[in-house]
Amino acid sequence: MDPGSRRQQRTLGLLAGLALVGLGTLVLLPGRDSVTVATPALVLVVPGIVAGLVGGRLAGVLTAAVAALSLDVAFIEPYGRPTVHLVDDVVALTAFGAVALTVATLVAQANDRRRAAEQRAQEVLRLSEEKARIERDQHRLSLEKTALEQAEEARRALLRSVSHDLRTPLAAIRAITSDLRSGASYDAQTRDELLDVVGDEAERLDRLVANLLSLSRIEAGALEPDLQAVDLAELLDDRVRRLSPVLRDVRVETTLPVGLPLVDADYTLLDQVVTNLLENAARHAPSGSVIHIDAQEAGDLMAIAVSDDGDGVPPSQREWIFEPFRSGDTSRTGGIGLAICKAIVEAHGGHITVTDAHPEARLPTPPPPTGPTGAPTAAVPLAPPPPPAPGAPAVRPGARFTFTLPIHRMGTPSEAPGTEESAATVNGRRPAATVPDAREDGA
Numbered sequence: 514m515d516p517g518s519r520r521q522q523r524t525l526g527l528l529a530g531l532a533l534v535g536l537g538t539l540v541l542l543p544g545r546d547s548v549t550v551a552t553p554a555l556v557l558v559v560p561g562i563v564a565g566l567v568g569g570r571l572a573g574v575l576t577a578a579v580a581a582l583s584l585d586v587a588f589i590e591p592y593g594r595p596t597v598h599l600v601d602d603v604v605a606l607t608a609f610g611a612v613a614l615t616v617a618t619l620v621a622q623a624n625d626r627r628r629a630a631e632q633r634a635q636e637v638l639r640l641s642e643e644k645a646r647i648e649r650d651q652h653r654l655s656l657e658k659t660a661l662e663q664a665e666e667a668r669r670a671l672l673r674s675v676s677h678d679l680r681t682p683l684a685a686i687r688a689i690t691s692d693l694r695s696g697a698s699y700d701a702q703t704r705d706e707l708l709d710v711v712g713d714e715a716e717r718l719d720r721l722v723a724n725l726l727s728l729s730r731i732e733a734g735a736l737e738p739d740l741q742a743v744d745l746a747e748l749l750d751d752r753v754r755r756l757s758p759v760l761r762d763v764r765v766e767t768t769l770p771v772g773l774p775l776v777d778a779d780y781t782l783l784d785q786v787v788t789n790l791l792e793n794a795a796r797h798a799p800s801g802s803v804i805h806i807d808a809q810e811a812g813d814l815m816a817i818a819v820s821d822d823g824d825g826v827p828p829s830q831r832e833w834i835f836e837p838f839r840s841g842d843t844s845r846t847g848g849i850g851l852a853i854c855k856a857i858v859e860a861h862g863g864h865i866t867v868t869d870a871h872p873e874a875r876l877p878t879p880p881p882p883t884g885p886t887g888a889p890t891a892a893v894p895l896a897p898p899p900p901p902a903p904g905a906p907a908v909r910p911g912a913r914f915t916f917t918l919p920i921h922r923m924g925t926p927s928e929a930p931g932t933e934e935s936a937a938t939v940n941g942r943r944p945a946a947t948v949p950d951a952r953e954d955g956a
Contacts, residue, residue: 519569526568530576533560538583545588553588557581558616565621573617679721682714713758720788727785728837728849731856738779738860742921745769745776745815749806752787760791763798763821767806775921776815782857783918789850790819790914797823797912805870814863814917820870825910831867854916863917870911 537556545553557580565573586593689707699707730736746769753765776783794804798821805820826834835855858865 523568523572526564526566526572527575529567530560530564530572531579533563534576534580534583538587542587545592550584550588553584557584558612561614561617562620565617565619566624568621569625570618570621573621574614577614577617679718682717682721685714686711709758716758720792723785724789724849724853727782727853727857731853736782736856736860738782738857740777740779740861742775743778743780743783745773745808745817748780748784749787752784752791753806756788756791756795759795760804762800763795763802763804765791765804765806769808770810773808774810774815776918777921778861778918779857782860786854786857786916787819789854793850793914794819794821794823794912797821799823799909810920811917813920815920816915816917818913818915820911820913822870822909822911825869825871825912826867834867835865851914854914858916858918861918863919865914865916868913868915870913871909 534557537553537560541548541553541556558577560580561573561577564576689711693704693707727736746767749767749769753760753767791804798804802822804822806818807820808815808817810816835851837849837852855865
């Protein structure tokens, strides 16, 4: 407590004590002849206690002195003068003064100790709050440091991704254009094939730039889909045809139910999701294998799946496979395609997951054997799986990426010709026989 507040408190305690002395004297004065000295003595001890509690030791002592004087003048004969004649009165007055002063002093000391304890408690509370504030600041700085480190790692990963993914198509374009500019002699068919390669690599660069632009919009929080009714069958057919250079080593089979409802989606963003998933499947699917695209209604959502016959995604990688700049063990890309798919699908109110396309190809891990007491025992080696039949391809787990979109309930596309259960297309067409089309290792 500062000196000014302490002085004000002392004055307030003294005034309260003196007021109580006066009040007690006035109350007891009419009946002083009918009571002994002990009664006013006990009553006049109270003002000293109150003054000591409120104003401290000095206020209590002064109030006790005034109370003793009031007792002598008002209640000990001769009245009206601060004098005494009887030994009993002298002893009573002395005892009263000693008791009043002692009690006032003790009360004031106890009150001072209480105030000191309260001040220490407030100081401890202040220090605790300061410590908590410092810990919050340290936690905030730690989070900022982690965010900066992640941003730096993302920057390095982006540079690695761009430098790797841009170098391959640019090198092919430069090599072909250099040959053509140097006047190298090619027949018409070879020249057309080289120009096709230039066009394919230019489209590959365009898809990479589109992914990078989408990533920047996602990180800036500016990804807002322009929802419209989209014919999923039309979009899938168009995208498979356009990606024919990327899909040239595999066969794409699209199986959709007849009368499939429209979906509420941004056509451009949905096209980008399908493109990234097909490129990802083409990168990991064995040559000559089949990439399956199928869709089915799931309540108010449409579930679209893209499956391949590759090695699949191990369960340990499925938690972070959709994070930016995180790639699987066998991936050769910068790891932004699946992250963009996840952000676009979630912006539409859906979700995306990855599972095994052929779960039977992935052997489950058995629990360790236990003895009679429940303790683990030595594991017995498992027999290897039986080899495939001669000439039969090995079955791999494959990867099945499934994402959902809201269904547009205002209308449905006209039913395409086909069976009553489904309409199937192969590489963007609906032929009578399946025909393999083109594919290329995308960015």
